[in-house]
Amino acid sequence: MSKKYRCIDCGKEYTFDYTEINPDIDPEDTEKFTKMVYDYKKTLNFPDETNICLPCLKSIKTKKNNYNKNNEHQNIVNVSKEYIEQIKNKFAKEENELKEYTESEERKQISELDNLKKEVDKDEIELNNLLLELEKMENEESKFCDEFRNLEIKLYFAEMNKANYAELMNNYEAKIQKMNYNNIFSELFQISFSEKYGTINGCKFCDPYISNNYDSINGGWGYVILLTKLLSIKYQFESTKYDLIPEGNFSKISSKNENVDYEIGISDMTRTMEKFNKSMEMYLEYLNEFLEFLINEKKIEIKGDDVCPKISGNTINKKSIHIEEGKDKVLDNWYQCMKYLLTILKFLICQVLNEEKKFYG
DSSP states (O other), X not given: OOXXXXXXXXXXEEOOOHHHHOTTSOTTOHHHXXXXXHHHHHHTTOOTTOOOOHHHHHHHHHHHHHHHHHHHHHHHXXXXXXXXXXXXXXXXXXXXXXXXXXXXXXXXXXXXXXXXXXXXXXXXXXXXXXXXHHHHHHHHHHHHHHHHHHHHHHHHHHHHHHHHHHHHHHHHHHHHHHOSSOOHHHHHOOEEEOSSOEEETTEEXXXXXXGGGHHHHHHHHHHHHHHHHHHHHHTTOOOSSEEEEOOGGGOEEEETTTTEEEEOSOSOHHHHXXXXXXXXXXXXXXXXXXXXXXXXXXXXXXOOTTTSOOEETTEETTEEOOXXXXXXXXXXXXXXXXXXXXXXXXXXXXXXXHHHHHHHO
């Protein structure tokens, strides 16, 4: 007979009906099934001596399973909520970090844009300055090119005049070698006077304020410088202050003290009048020194101003050789002064002629 037990849960008597637990196991194997029940109770944490019927045991197991399932579900819910909260926190943190990063990057980019704008403004200012400098350089270059072209033109005519006067000088030298006692000065330099102007070799010392007269005046001075230079060479005279450089219309007077050449000519009266006056004054100093040399060397004899006009400073017979703008009376003085100057040169030519006549009998 099966042993009877009283269930501590429902109070009923029961026997172990093992077929309800596992009908596939042999019911006769009581020891084995006893152990199964024991293990079954143990999984439910019942003490070994506890008597409980199988329905109660199953009921408790089901409740526990349900409890465990409910706990598992709650745990899952709790874990899910926690995980969701973590995700939310993570996303919130990432969102904040992203926001801070975005704002930081935005500020950084704005700062970089400001710096770039400042650099662009600075570059634009530098570019404008460079453009102004370039425009200035282009203007200077254009001015330089114009001046260079003008210099080329002047140089061309100067070279032409040098060549012409070099040829003229060669002709003079050839004629001098062929002549015996003939006065080459009177033959080569024709000096004449009108009521108003003096003329040498067809070059008239007329109104210097008319540009068409420049060639005539400059040519006249070229002949004056050449004649004076030839006379100086003949009498072996050398000035202590100046030297004469015959170059036709571009003849010059060289200042030994200043080491500067002054062109005795006119190209634009409004710009060269002061230099023209200066060079004419220097020539008078040279001529006066030459006359004093001839007198001291007893090459000439001057008996009165009516024979040879007298030089004093920048005047001849008290007529100034300077030209002053807008003063017709002073311009008349210049005309007269130039006639006096040619008179002195003609006087020197006559002295040479008389000297040669004495020498040759």
